[in-house]
Amino acid sequence: MKLAIMQPYFLPYIGYYQLIGAVDVFIVYDNIKYTKKGWINRNRMLVNGKDALFSLSLKKDSDALDIRDRELAADFDRAKLLNQWQGAYRTAPFFKDTFPLLEEIVGFQDPNLFRYLFNSLRMTCAHLGLRTAFKISSEIPIDHSLKFQDKVLALCEAVGAREYINAIGGLELYDADAFRARGIEFKALRTRPFPYEQFGQAQVPYLSIVDLLMFNSVAKLQDVIADNYDLVRGAHSESSGLLFQA
Structure with missing residues (x-):
């Protein structure tokens, strides 16, 4: 069984969606510390040919709290966020196909940050036709x-994973030999470049899935999610860090 966390x-x-599509089970961390100024509650969109941030406003609270203990701000302006996307993308070729999804995602009324993010993830995956099974980390019986x-190793063993796939940055974070020792x-997963037209201008790459949905059909994105990446194996420690195509 293939697993990502x-x-x-x-x-x-x-x-992120390629990683979901590449595995049988995808565990989403809820009992992990919220990272300030990371990408948990914000991402990038296209505005006048340049990248710009959009974000979810959060209630002021301790930065030591886990994601599941954080909440959206009481004055989070859902209409303002939707208007940002509408202003930026209203003439994009797939705006009419995408905007109803965004309205439904943003309109979700649960103020809990984890549940809000998890809902947006599941809705986007359903829109893209991804049917990978999801699990929530705190619900898996390990020593948390x-x-x-x-x-990660404990979670792998708890769900019976025989293959663990991480984003490409995991090559620097994890010891492949430690995983092999546990079977x-x-x-x-390394995403390949995916050039597409953005209002006829030079592409700004690696933006939110919102941008890709605005300029590409779901069928096209399904192909990109399924095939437009490489899986790379971490080398044995004695191999001086060489990488091998999977």
């Missing part, structure tokens, strides 16, 4: 005081 992000770039690689193969 990630923290939730708000409408992330296409590599474990950290980093030890926690688990470690791989990392």
Whole structure:
């Protein structure tokens, strides 16, 4: 069984959905510390040919809290966020296909940050036809005081994973030999460039899935999610860090 584990992000770039599509089970962290100024509650969109941030406003609280303990701000302006997207993309070729999805995602009324993000993830995956099984990290019976690689390994073993796939940055974070010692193969997913037209201007790459949905059909994105990446194996420690195509 192939497994990936990630923290939730708000409408992330296409590599996140490629990771979901590449595995049988996708575990979403809820009992992990919220990262300030990361990508959990914000992402990038296209505005006048340049990248610009959009975000979910959060209630002021301790930065030490887990994602599941954070909440949206009481004055989070849903209409303002929708207007940002509408202003930027109303003439995009797939705006009419995409905007109703965004309205439904943004309109979700639960103020809990994790549940809001998890809902947006599941809705976007359904729109893209991804049917990977989701699990929530805190609901899996392991020692949740474990950290980093030890926690990942425990989660892998708890669900019976024989292959663990991480984003490409995982090559620097994890020891492939430690996974092999537990009978688990470690791989990392590297997204290939995906050029597409953005109002006839030079492409601004790696924006939120919102941008890709505005300029590409779902059928096209399904092909990109399924095929437009490489799986890379971490080398044995004695191999001086060489990588091998999977």
